[in-house]
Amino acid sequence: MTATFQNWGLTYEWSWFIATVVGILLIALPLMLAVAMIIYADRKIWAAIALRRGPNVVGPFGLLQSFADGLKVFLKETIVPTSANKGLFLIAPIVSFTVALIVWAVIPFDVGVVLADVNVGLLYVLAASSLGVYGVIVAGWASNSKYPFYSALRAAAQMVSYEVSIGFVLICVVLWAGTFNLSQIVIQQTGHIFGLLNGFGFNPLLFPMAVVFLISSMAETFRTPFDLTEAESELVAGFQTEYSSMSFALFWLGEYGNVILMCALNALLFWGGWLPPLNVDLIPWFDIPGILWLFAKMAFFFFVFSWVRATVPRYRYDQLMRLGWKIFLPLSLLFVFLISGYLMLTRYGAAA
Amino acid sequence: MIAILAFYLFATLTIASAVAVIFARNPVHSVLWLIVAFFNAAGLMLLVGAEFIAMLVVIVYVGAVAVLFLFVVMMLDVDFSQLRSGFTKNLPFGLLIALVLLAEIIIAVSAWRAGPALSGREVAAVTQPNIIALGQLLYSKYLFPFEIAGLILLVAMVGAIVLTHRERPGQQRQNASRQIRRRPEDAVRNTKPGVGEGMKL
Numbered sequence: 001m002t003a004t005f006q007n008w009g010l011t012y013e014w015s016w017f018i019a020t021v022v023g024i025l026l027i028a029l030p031l032m033l034a035v036a037m038i039i040y041a042d043r044k045i046w047a048a049i050a051l052r053r054g055p056n057v058v059g060p061f062g063l064l065q066s067f068a069d070g071l072k073v074f075l076k077e078t079i080v081p082t083s084a085n086k087g088l089f090l091i092a093p094i095v096s097f098t099v100a101l102i103v104w105a106v107i108p109f110d111v112g113v114v115l116a117d118v119n120v121g122l123l124y125v126l127a128a129s130s131l132g133v134y135g136v137i138v139a140g141w142a143s144n145s146k147y148p149f150y151s152a153l154r155a156a157a158q159m160v161s162y163e164v165s166i167g168f169v170l171i172c173v174v175l176w177a178g179t180f181n182l183s184q185i186v187i188q189q190t191g192h193i194f195g196l197l198n199g200f201g202f203n204p205l206l207f208p209m210a211v212v213f214l215i216s217s218m219a220e221t222f223r224t225p226f227d228l229t230e231a232e233s234e235l236v237a238g239f240q241t242e243y244s245s246m247s248f249a250l251f252w253l254g255e256y257g258n259v260i261l262m263c264a265l266n267a268l269l270f271w272g273g274w275l276p277p278l279n280v281d282l283i284p285w286f287d288i289p290g291i292l293w294l295f296a297k298m299a300f301f302f303f304v305f306s307w308v309r310a311t312v313p314r315y316r317y318d319q320l321m322r323l324g325w326k327i328f329l330p331l332s333l334l335f336v337f338l339i340s341g342y343l344m345l346t347r348y349g350a351a352a
Numbered sequence: 353m354i355a356i357l358a359f360y361l362f363a364t365l366t367i368a369s370a371v372a373v374i375f376a377r378n379p380v381h382s383v384l385w386l387i388v389a390f391f392n393a394a395g396l397m398l399l400v401g402a403e404f405i406a407m408l409v410v411i412v413y414v415g416a417v418a419v420l421f422l423f424v425v426m427m428l429d430v431d432f433s434q435l436r437s438g439f440t441k442n443l444p445f446g447l448l449i450a451l452v453l454l455a456e457i458i459i460a461v462s463a464w465r466a467g468p469a470l471s472g473r474e475v476a477a478v479t480q481p482n483i484i485a486l487g488q489l490l491y492s493k494y495l496f497p498f499e500i501a502g503l504i505l506l507v508a509m510v511g512a513i514v515l516t517h518r519e520r521p522g523q524q525r526q527n528a529s530r531q532i533r534r535r536p537e538d539a540v541r542n543t544k545p546g547v548g549e550g551m552k553l
Contacts, residue, residue, distance in 0.1 A: 013353065088384070119481045123407035130415025134387070137419070141380060141426050149426075156423050160416055180483060322528065 023115045027104050035256045036066035038302060042256075045306040076245040081143065084242065088142035093243065093250035096135025100257035103128040107264055108183040110274045110290040121182040122170055125265065126163075129220065132258060133159040135251070136222075136229060136239050143242040151238035154317065155222070155229040161324035162219040168332035169213045172339050173200060173269050186273035198279050201270035205339050210270040212328055214304070217262035219324070221255065224309035228317055259305060260298065267297035355399060362395035379425045387418045404483045 010018070040055060040063060047054025055062035080086055106121040108114035118124060133155055140152020174180055177188040177200075193202045201210040219226040230238030240251055267273055274290030315323070369388040376382040390413045397406035490498045 088381075118403065120403045120407050120483065123404070123411065127407050127410035127415065130411055130419075133415075133419060137422055137426075138384070152426070153423065156419050160419055163415065180481075318526075319528075 020115075024105075027115060028101055031101070031104060031257060031260070032253070034260055035253055036070065037063075038256055038260060039066045039069075039252075041302065042306050042309075045303065046310045049307070049310040070249065073245060073249040078245040078247055079242075081145070081242050083144045085142040085144065088138050089242075090247065092135050092139035092142060093247040093254070095138065096132060096254040097250040097257075099128055099132045099135065100254035100261065103261055106182055107261070107268070108186065108273065109294060111183070111187075113291070114183060117181065117183060119179070119181045119184075122174060122180045122185070125182075126167065126170065129258070129261075130159070130163055132254075135254065139243070139251070140239040143239070145242055147235045147237075148239045148241050151229045151235050151241075155239065158219060158222070158226065158228065158320060158324075161321060162216045162328070165212060165324060165328035165332045166216045166220065168329070168336050169209045169216065170269070171336055172206060172209045172332070175336075175339055175343055176200060176203075176206065182268055186268055186275065189272045190275060191279040192272075196279055198275040198277060199270060199272035201272075205335070205342060206270065209332065209335055210266070212332055213270065214266055214301070215323075216328060217266060218305065218308065219320070221258045221262050223259065223305055225312040225315050226320055227314060228320060231314060259302070263298040263301035263305065264294070266301045267294055271297055273297075358395070359399055362392045362399065365389075366392040366396065379428065380422070383418065383422045383425050386421075387414055390414050390418065402482060404481075404486060 004015075004019075008015075043065070044054040044062075046052075055065035058064045058068045080089055103125055105115045106118055106124050108117070136155040136159075137152045140148040140150075140155070143149070173185060177185040179185060179188070189199050192198060192200060200206045218224075222229050229235075230240060232238075235241070240248055243251065271277070272293075274294045276285050276288065276293055278285070366389050369385045369392065372385040373382045373389060376385055390409060394406040394409040394414075397403075397409060
């Protein structure tokens with residue numbers, strides 16, 4: 001894109017600057033739209049599972065419901081509790097929203113369609129998602145109220161526990177792909193199984209890791225079976241209890257932004273990203289743009305997220321910790337061992 | 353141009369937030385400033401081309417160490433008057449540590465040209481990502497120190513578990529697999545007590 005602006009007679013610095021800003025907007029604005037639509041989809045799916053109608057009043061089929069909610073929230077007054085730590089109280093939602101957005105810089109949508117094609121892309125994702133917990137912790141602490149504080153403590157413990165197993169799962173993928181660059185990881189999945197199937201998830205050694213990653217990504221985004229941070233029967237609304245108006249909406253946007261991100265990561269890391277699932281040219285198979293494949297996979301994972309949220313009851317806190325530390329951690333460690341052993345054997349031979 | 357601007361931005365913010373760590377009155381604020389300092393230090397690492405180290409600083413220090421730090425500090429019940437009362441008693445020791453740190457900084461500054469990267473010579477062009485470079489060095493030249501470091505961490509982990517492990521007698525433990533294996537036939541019994549006899553359990 002920089003070259004285009006240079007052709008229009010701009011200097012390199014300016015065209016780089018404008019190209020970057022345009023790139024950021026091209027990702028961030030559709031993302032906000034996607035968040036609005038995905039909240040609607042989420043509510044429709046729960047409604048269908050609970051045999052209700054879901055939002056169906058605002059706009060055709062209720063499609064504009066999220067925008068109406070956004071407008072309502074925007075017009076409300078922002079209330080800051082008198083004994084809250086004011087600065088931190090207002091920074092917290094900004095942090096969680098910003099962090100949810102910055103991760104998208106390294107997410108590739110197609111070959112070369114990525115804002116920053118860095119070779120530590122996966123580490124950047126891990127780093128940025130580990131920052132996300134600060135929004136919750138700071139919000140819980142700054143609210144100066146006991147339920148948000150409990151929520152903050154839970155969030156910190158949960159995030160750290162599940163990041164450990166996510167780290168090991170990512171190591172498995174990186175070992176197989178031999179790179180941290182997300183675009184390269186997707187390209188490495190072309191014809192992964194006998195040149196037929198595109199995706200690490202079809203590999204019997206990596207499939208269990210794909211499942212662990214899917215479950216861990218639900219825990220990482222605090223979705224329902226693991227939403228102990230905002231368990232309404234115990235903690236009112238968790239860390240959001242004292243928030244209102246736009247500061248509340250920012251948490252909401254950030255949360256759903258993270259959910260979409262985790263769907264994208266599931267698709268990119270294990271199920272071939274923008275590649276079609278089969279590496280065989282069925283009639284219009286390769287003519288479908290890659291970005292549509294990616295969106296289809298993300299939509300599928302989002303459906304799984306909603307489905308789980310609508311059907312699985314919330315975990316108890318000790319069960320959550322047990323799952324993270326006693327099941328996922330040993331399992332993912334075992335698979336790091338198995339996969340590195342297998343790769344060592346096949347790539348370097350037994351004696352190496 | 354952008355690199356210079358970014359350097360001064362990160363450097364100023366690192367120093368400013370490090371100063372704020374010391375001068376913040378609230379310990380939680382101190383930890384948060386420390387996180388800002390870590391973050392900007394990672395930015396500086398990025399500028400010198402050490403992107404792997406930068407990411408590790410954010411993942412390990414900001415993402416894990418500082419979270420636990422914050423976790424502990426948030427739950428502390430700090431009594432400020434008590435804190436200040438110990439000030440004169442601990443002052444000499446604190447000054448000693450400050451002197452040691454000052455000496456280290458002076459030595460580091462005077463020897464800043466010792467390292468190959470900073471000696472003013474032209475740095476060799478980067479041919480491979482520094483994850484690969486680091487991995488190749490760690491598993492060849494520095495294999496032994498690397499494994500020793502791993503062993504020390506393992507010992508530390510075992511030590512922490514041993515120190516905090518408590519055997520509490522009389523405590524009932526949940527056995528998840530046993531609970532899942534339990535079927536209605538094991539738990540429910542259909543009886544038909546006669547009228548006026550009641551049920552025998």
